[in-house]
Amino acid sequence: MRVDLFDFALPPENIALRPAVPRDSARLLLAQNGHITDHIVRDLADLLTPNDVLVFNDTRVIPAQLTGRRGNATIGATLHKRVDLRRWQAFVKNAKRLKPGDRIDFGADVFATAEQKNPDGSFTLRFLGDEPVEILLDRAGTMPLPPYIASKREIDERDAEDYQTMFAREDGAVAAPTAALHFTDELMASLAAAGIGTQTLTLHVGAGTFLPVKADETDDHQMHSEWGRIEADVADRLNDIRASGGRVIAVGTTSLRLLESAAGDDDIIRPFAGDTDIFITPGYRFKAIDGLMTNFHLPRSTLFMLVSALMGLERMQAIYAHAIAQDYRFYSYGDSSLLIP
Template sequence: IVDFGMDVSAEAEAKLDDGSFILRFLGDEPVELLLERAGTMPLPPYIASKRAIDARDADDYQTMFAREKGAVAAPTAALHFTDGLLTGLAESGVGSETLTLHVGAGTFLPVKVDETDNHQMHSEWGRIDAATADRLNAARKAGGRVIAVGTTSLRLLESATGEDGIIQPFEGDTDIFITPGYKFRAIDGLMTNFHLPKSTLFMLVSALMGLDMMQEAYAHAIAHDYRFYSYGDSSLLLPQR
């Protein structure tokens, strides 16, 4: 039994292969209320270890697109977006579509194996409705490009797309692990922050742009004091067709 304080406790029912536990919260109250009462904003360790979590984090560590509860971390590439930026993009002829993403705690996990084939990729839940899929397919058919905002959006789009390059409606978990050699089917570019070395996310951007290009980009970022991680700077990655 784990006692979280604030009259919140749970029984550890099972330990999974990835080291996580299934908890059964005790009592009759909805688990959402229990988490709100006993928990705090789940900021990444590299932020939470340096300062106390405060009330502002509930707004700061949240994108303008958030609608549904369920994620344990923000899809941080979208933190750069504002109403003004979206208006400017629309005025320039750039459309936008939104997906439902529930980012999982595994997004913080490093690769701990020597061979990527042995890495157990974390799964995250997402949804693309039929109307959104149709509009994205129509944009590509008309010669436009689909630019994913964030690696989680990219993984969801790639999971929803068949070998024919057609994006299908999708609802469920995705554990797709993208490494160099992967053939992208759904997207033509990516907007993303700067990630840790030896991470699955750096492998993903290297698959999109090539390892040499990404090492050069990261060397530039380090030399010019770019900020990494959640509240860091962003990059727009457009591979040559």
């Protein structure tokens, strides 16, 4: 499909620069049975049914944004995928000033060697010393806020908490699974009281999620791979829920993409551990999920393509037109939607 079919005009004032406070006071658009209705996130228990299950991503965002020096050159690095205990792939700002073998000083006694330049333009960085890389990043890194926020304001101490979900357990993401940012202890209690279950999986979201689609056709776009895991007991529970007539609702496109990666053509979800580069566009047949809770996405993005695959492109265009007209807040710190095809 042509990428320009997924374009739309978004007023800059609709881009959220801070999250709602409290988190579950964000607005929630429900699209179901051909209708659009407006709610807030704390209404969620009333919008689902007993025996539904919400699937969350428990990845934890690491301070993966680094700024350093290579000689007189300033080098910016955004880590996006772990290679091993000491090496990460990174997108590099001012990459023309960096070549394999160069050493970068990130400050705070944190150094890395640029080992190689990869076909996608990223570099493989090897962090020096014996301290775990996680400790080095805590010392020298900052939260990797999306460009549409970081370009408009300074990253500050609030973001260390704001850009982390309540489910964050497993270190490794360089972008938050933002649909889950809306959840609070109070909301989880109301869901449990309504008989709505929860399960977790892990997908370490990479910085590739922010990259624009530069190709003219969707078939020509290459997704970056991300590492994920679904435990056997989680897969079994989700299959049992669907077999008994319940619905699996993915919280966020990251959860959805991993569930779909783990499902076979028989619609059975299987245990999974490894990389996925699944790219979901209109025409895809969903095998593992019955609905999606997700924030509002960028024009021409792979995530808007995904929700268009779930609901239909014309339907999503109408949903987004409603959201813009009603002043919903877009992107990572914005409002949310519940999409039930």
